[in-house]
Amino acid sequence: MTAAFLSLQRVHKSFALADGPLPVLQDINLNIRQGEFVSIVGGSGCGKSTLLRLLVGLEEASGGSLLLENEPIRGTDLARGIVFQDHRLYPWLTVEDNVLLALANAPLSKAQRHELVQEHLALVGLSGFAKAWPSQLSGGMSQRVAIARGLVNRPKVLLLDEPFGALDALTRAQLQDELARIWLAEGITTVLVTHDVDEAVLLGDRVVVMEPRPGRIRRVVEVNLPHPRRRDQLELVQLRQDILQDFSHSPNTALA
């Protein structure tokens, strides 16, 4: 077996509360290959977002190890990009400057930076909006800018924290297709956290199903279907039904 690109071993996380520690993640073991697209799906409170925050380095694990290319993950790093559920653009910067901000410390000339920004705005289909203010964009467009910002540093891993969760169904479907296209074009290792089983199976090479209290992995489902996929593919529909079964047993683990 080849060494994992991104590896989580016996990862444990608990939050310190007034009445003692509250375990949110327990014994998470997961190995992710280079270039792989892994979806993590689960209901609210299963710790999936916390898991992503550990990977990006905004939180520290209470135990176990997280390794990227055999190097322990400590703090944030440009090698790990993230797109949050809320776009988190800086409202006082134009679209272009928001993406440029990610290159603030890149050892590049001004011209190179601008070229990279233009290239990534084009990648997310927003070439004409470089000078627009975030407040002038729709939710879907804002999220595209956030994706461009997450990619512009050419990170080794792209982390997506329910990136389309706040969008309407039509925009969400459109952006899912675009994400599949971008991922195929860039070949970047991607971890997507979502509560949407459809989204998880549509995009993921593997789907990690989590269950709550404390958050742990219930099972990992392989999606052996070539990309890009069609939503109405029979195998996909069957997989979705299969995974949804996991959530139908107990009502308090139902999906949001």
Added chain:
Amino acid sequence: MALLSLISRYDWRGWVLPLALLLVWTLSTAFDWVDTRLLASPLAVLSAFSKAALSGELWVDLSASLIRNLNGFALGVLAGLLFGGLLGLSRQAEHWIGPTFHALKQIALFAWIPLLSAWFGFGEPAKVTFIALAVFYPVALNTFEGIRSVRRELYEVAQVLRLSPLQRLRYLVLPSAAPALFTGLHLGLIYAWLATLGAEYFFSAAPGIGNSMIDGREHFHMDQVLYGLMVVGAVGLLLNRLAQSLERRLLRWRDHR
């Protein structure tokens, strides 16, 4: 037609009350309904004003007041920005000095006058210090609150993008704090003008628009008092407009909603 639509579109309602007051004022002085020694007629005020303007007396007073105002404002802003910035950026500073600051700001501005006059006398230094003190509180408080208003979510973006402390200040903290900062400067500008007049009333006599009004009262020149009042109002309005247009320019990004 174009003129008509311009007239109908312009909101003239705000002019009704001042014009009515002017009318009542004119009539009451013209028909001696009031003692003109206590309320000079609009025409008398206008002629006193033009006399003072032509003789240059008005400009001496006005420029003296404005320079005093700006000196105090600059000093107060500098101190307020530094202090508010320190309090906002350093938790330690907040723990050690914050409570004292919040307690001291409860003291009414005019209550400082006896202390200031004991320390700085009655001359220009006392006046400028008094104005600076008036400016200091709103500027310091709003700077502090502005810096503290940085959203956690946006701070995390700065962490993820590995921005240096200086870059965080430039791209995140300052823009986040800018609206509050401007509120502070704006309030400071209003308070400075208020304090300038106060300083001229309470400290020793020297050229100044407030002083010329006191002179007017002492010599029973109500026309002088009244035009002084109008000049003070006009300057206040102008300073306010200036601050607003500056604010709008620098916070352009907020207009696109």
